[in-house]
Amino acid sequence: MHGKYAERAKLTRHSETREILKVTEHPEVISFAGGLPAAELFPVEELRIACDAVLKTDGAASLQYSTTEGYLPLRNEIVKRMDTIGIKANPQQTLITSGSQQAIDLLGKLFLDEGDTIICESPTYLAAINSFKVYKANFVEVEMDEDGMLMEALEEKLQKNSKAKFIYTVPDFQNPTGRTLKLERRKRMVELASQYDCLIIEDNPYGAVRFSGTPLPPVKHFDMDGRVIYLSTFSKIFAPGLRLGWICADNIIIEKLVAFKQIADLHSDSFSQRITAKYLELYDIENHIKKIRVVYKERCKTMLESIDRFFPDNISYSKPEGGLFIWVELPTFMDSSKIFMECMQHDVAIVPGISFFPNSTKTNTLRLNYSNTNSETIIEGIKRIGEVLNRELQKYNRINKVI
Amino acid sequence: MHGKYAERAKLTRHSETREILKVTEHPEVISFAGGLPAAELFPVEELRIACDAVLKTDGAASLQYSTTEGYLPLRNEIVKRMDTIGIKANPQQTLITSGSQQAIDLLGKLFLDEGDTIICESPTYLAAINSFKVYKANFVEVEMDEDGMLMEALEEKLQKNSKAKFIYTVPDFQNPTGRTLKLERRKRMVELASQYDCLIIEDNPYGAVRFSGTPLPPVKHFDMDGRVIYLSTFSKIFAPGLRLGWICADNIIIEKLVAFKQIADLHSDSFSQRITAKYLELYDIENHIKKIRVVYKERCKTMLESIDRFFPDNISYSKPEGGLFIWVELPTFMDSSKIFMECMQHDVAIVPGISFFPNSTKTNTLRLNYSNTNSETIIEGIKRIGEVLNRELQKYNRINKVI
Numbered sequence: 188m189h190g191k192y193a194e195r196a197k198l199t200r201h202s203e204t205r206e207i208l209k210v211t212e213h214p215e216v217i218s219f220a221g222g223l224p225a226a227e228l229f230p231v232e233e234l235r236i237a238c239d240a241v242l243k244t245d246g247a248a249s250l251q252y253s254t255t256e257g258y259l260p261l262r263n264e265i266v267k268r269m270d271t272i273g274i275k276a277n278p279q280q281t282l283i284t285s286g287s288q289q290a291i292d293l294l295g296k297l298f299l300d301e302g303d304t305i306i307c308e309s310p311t312y313l314a315a316i317n318s319f320k321v322y323k324a325n326f327v328e329v330e331m332d333e334d335g336m337l338m339e340a341l342e343e344k345l346q347k348n349s350k351a352k353f354i355y356t357v358p359d360f361q362n363p364t365g366r367t368l369k370l371e372r373r374k375r376m377v378e379l380a381s382q383y384d385c386l387i388i389e390d391n392p393y394g395a396v397r398f399s400g401t402p403l404p405p406v407k408h409f410d411m412d413g414r415v416i417y418l419s420t421f422s423k424i425f426a427p428g429l430r431l432g433w434i435c436a437d438n439i440i441i442e443k444l445v446a447f448k449q450i451a452d453l454h455s456d457s458f459s460q461r462i463t464a465k466y467l468e469l470y471d472i473e474n475h476i477k478k479i480r481v482v483y484k485e486r487c488k489t490m491l492e493s494i495d496r497f498f499p500d501n502i503s504y505s506k507p508e509g510g511l512f513i514w515v516e517l518p519t520f521m522d523s524s525k526i527f528m529e530c531m532q533h534d535v536a537i538v539p540g541i542s543f544f545p546n547s548t549k550t551n552t553l554r555l556n557y558s559n560t561n562s563e564t565i566i567e568g569i570k571r572i573g574e575v576l577n578r579e580l581q582k583y584n585r586i587n588k589v590i
Numbered sequence: 591m592h593g594k595y596a597e598r599a600k601l602t603r604h605s606e607t608r609e610i611l612k613v614t615e616h617p618e619v620i621s622f623a624g625g626l627p628a629a630e631l632f633p634v635e636e637l638r639i640a641c642d643a644v645l646k647t648d649g650a651a652s653l654q655y656s657t658t659e660g661y662l663p664l665r666n667e668i669v670k671r672m673d674t675i676g677i678k679a680n681p682q683q684t685l686i687t688s689g690s691q692q693a694i695d696l697l698g699k700l701f702l703d704e705g706d707t708i709i710c711e712s713p714t715y716l717a718a719i720n721s722f723k724v725y726k727a728n729f730v731e732v733e734m735d736e737d738g739m740l741m742e743a744l745e746e747k748l749q750k751n752s753k754a755k756f757i758y759t760v761p762d763f764q765n766p767t768g769r770t771l772k773l774e775r776r777k778r779m780v781e782l783a784s785q786y787d788c789l790i791i792e793d794n795p796y797g798a799v800r801f802s803g804t805p806l807p808p809v810k811h812f813d814m815d816g817r818v819i820y821l822s823t824f825s826k827i828f829a830p831g832l833r834l835g836w837i838c839a840d841n842i843i844i845e846k847l848v849a850f851k852q853i854a855d856l857h858s859d860s861f862s863q864r865i866t867a868k869y870l871e872l873y874d875i876e877n878h879i880k881k882i883r884v885v886y887k888e889r890c891k892t893m894l895e896s897i898d899r900f901f902p903d904n905i906s907y908s909k910p911e912g913g914l915f916i917w918v919e920l921p922t923f924m925d926s927s928k929i930f931m932e933c934m935q936h937d938v939a940i941v942p943g944i945s946f947f948p949n950s951t952k953t954n955t956l957r958l959n960y961s962n963t964n965s966e967t968i969i970e971g972i973k974r975i976g977e978v979l980n981r982e983l984q985k986y987n988r989i990n991k992v993i
Contacts, residue, residue: 191701191755191756191789192700192701192846193699193700193701193702193703193706193725194703195699195703196700196701196846199846199849199850199853221655223654223655224654226650226651226653226654227650229649229650229653229654231645231649231650231653232645234645234649234653235641235642235645235646235649238638238641238642238645239638239641239642242634242635242637242638242641243638246632246634246637246638247629247630247632247634248629249831250629250632250634250637250829250830250831250832251626251627251629251632251829251830251831252624252626252825252830252831253831285688285833285854285855285858285859286855286856288852288853288854288855288856289854289855292853292854292855296596296598296724297595297596297599298594298595298596298599299596300596300597300598303596314852314853314856317852317853318853321699321850321853322596352594353594386594422655426653426654426861427653427654427655427860428652428653428654428655428656428859428860428861429653429859429860429861430688430855430856430857430858430859430860443595443599443602446602447602447724449717449720450602450691450695450717450720450721450724451688451691451692451695451854452688452689452691452692452695452833452855453689453691453717453833454833455688455833456688456831456832456833456859456862457830457831457832457833458829458831458832458862459859459861459862
């Protein structure tokens with residue numbers, strides 16, 4: 188019976204991150220593995236009031252089937268939000284998706300034939316890799332530095348891969364590195380995409396969660412010919428459990444995506460769309476986002492200071508200005524999958540970096556999440572990882588001395 | 591730029607039904623076109639209480655990311671519900687999906703390679719056709735009578751298509767025909783699937799909405815070797831806006847589907863899962879379903895009586911014992927797409943049947959929905975359609991007389 192699976196069934200893998208999440212549900216484990224927002228900040232009471240209001244005034248409509256494109260007042264709010272960061276669009280250029288993840292999957296479905304090439308940062312977002320792999324795409328990774336993807340390297344890859352379908356980029360506080368693409372490179376990326384006739388998928392879940400430095404306009408801001416497809420979500424600024432993201436793109440692309448979304452789930456949850464729109468009507472979400480920024484800034488700072496204090500010297504790490512993640516580069520002789528296992532022995536969870544490289548090239552990196560752990564626990568967790576790393580280093584030094 | 595679409599982008603089409611729904615949003619149009627439940631029956635106040643309770647006790651968790659498989663208490667409730675209709679399963683054999691539509695799409699993704707064969711009723715559910723077509727499957731249609739798919743015809747097709755991946759069936763009050771597969775045929779379908787080593791996808795959104803006749807066990811009840819994959823949904827018994835369906839299948843199939851669901855949307859809406867589980871905990875949904883049955887029975891009866899009264903004699907139609915739809919067969923010289931256009935001129939909407947035939951073979955059928963229109967309006971709408979049909983008939987008779 189099980190010989191009946193499609194070819195593509197062989198290409199799926201459980202997301203390592205999500206498998207790890209299951210282990211880390213044990214309360215004694217300190218988890219830096221997930222990518223969860225701080226649940227204690229969710230605006231629970233405000234949402235209760237929004238639910239009440241929606242059910243009182245639009246009860247039936249909020250529970251009925253609705254249009255695939257999404258609830259218009261919510262799309263209007265999204266257009267307004269995007270306007271404040273430099274994206275001009277109309278509601279017809281937006282599509283509500285069941286989280287950003289669905290946006291990624293729909294775009295794979297719309298654009299990728301077997302053997303197509305995607306250009307992406309090295310490393311890049313794990314669940315985008317998993318999603319695009321099912322469409323049998325090839326990944327061309329472009330090196331990064333602390334300021335994001337290197338534009339010379341990008342141009343070289345575009346030259347070599349003239350039929351690449353799109354550049355997939357997470358320019359703000361990237362998952363997994365926490366790095367941000369600097370301004371000149373944003374402009375340059377659009378120029379290069381135009382020159383080599385390539386699309387750009389700009390995935391921006393974290394942009395609003397900037398807690399230091401100067402905000403940058405999105406890549407889409409520099410888009411002159413509908414070449415940039417912009418994705419974002421309410422998951423990091425409101426509540427990920429509601430599964431609401433969006434795509435902003437050229438009308439014709441949106442129309443095509445609507446056809447695929449009909450097949451995927453008819454439409455996103457009507458009730459969640461209405462209560463989110465009602466929340467945005469009743470409250471100023473910017474005040475809420477400010478609270479998130481304060482907490483994440485503190486947690487990030489604590490984690491960076493703890494790394495500085497407890498980790499060995501020959502380890503480098505990113506210093507994010509926002510988002511949820513810090514990226515750690517270990518000495519090349521260290522295998523972070525082994526470090527991960529060691530850490531789990533001491534009830535602290537990380538994500539080995541290898542999963543974030545589509546072509547699985549680098550084994551000495553790891554990702555740390557700080558958004559979902561309080562400062563005290565961050566210090567204790569980083570201390571434990573530091574002990575594991577120091578032991579590993581001593582072992583290596585001992586062996587090399589003997590040799 | 592638009593030359594970049596994948597091959598499969600050519601295979602999508604906007605669902606005709608959904609396009610029509612847009613037109614019928616004008617209040618003056620009487621719509622029998624959609625498949626909407628009666629919104630006035632939604633348990634709005636009970637849901638408000640459930641929202642309150644969830645946000646008070648599990649506020650943060652209900653808004654946070656959650657597991658791909660679904661909220662365990664909801665899966666437990668589903669297992670209990672299935673047990674009452676003769677399906678024995680454990681929660682690990684269930685997966686919560688974003689409506690039944692996502693279940694259909696995930697199954698297509700898991701099982702269908704280009705050129706694979708699906709066996710289905712003729713006609714069958716439109717959105718399943720659209721979904722499976724994207725995976726480049728071929729459809730083999732099996733004739734039906736008033737008691738569902740004909741088993742002799744099914745065996746013949748299985749013989750001719752020995753590599754068919756699965757039989758897709760809607761055995762209870764089928765969409766679009768309203769017909770129900772009779773008991774002996776349910777057993778026989780499982781025997782045949784076993785004999786020819788074929789899977790069965792049993793799509794059962796309407797089973798609980800039976801308003802006359804004797805309830806029948808689902809096809810899955812007769813499954814001895816994990817061959818039947820069972821789909822159902824809360825859309826027709828609770829609220830479709832919440833986008834909650836489920837798949838019940840063999841553990842190994844569920845595991846594979848979980849990997850695809852991770853890619854599709856990580857998980858279904860956490861909040862909607864929790865409030866639905868809370869509703870099921872606080873209230874007896876059976877009492878609610880009883881109310882739905884009473885209303886739909888009355889509307890179906892009114893529509894059948896009106897058809898009998900206003901339609902010409904040489905037209906046949908199904909007499910459903912549940913569900914949402916009546917299927918009408920016109921004389922073969924009538925083209926229901928033309929009838930549809932005529933009806934729209936008189937502000938009444940139907941769905942031409944051709945969309946429900948995967949290989950677009952039959953042009954003289956149409957689908958009528960009765961669940962979302964009150965009795966008075968049903969009478970007026972059917973009267974208008976009757977006038978269109980009678981004029982069409984007279985025209986035909988006049989021409990034939992002249993000839």
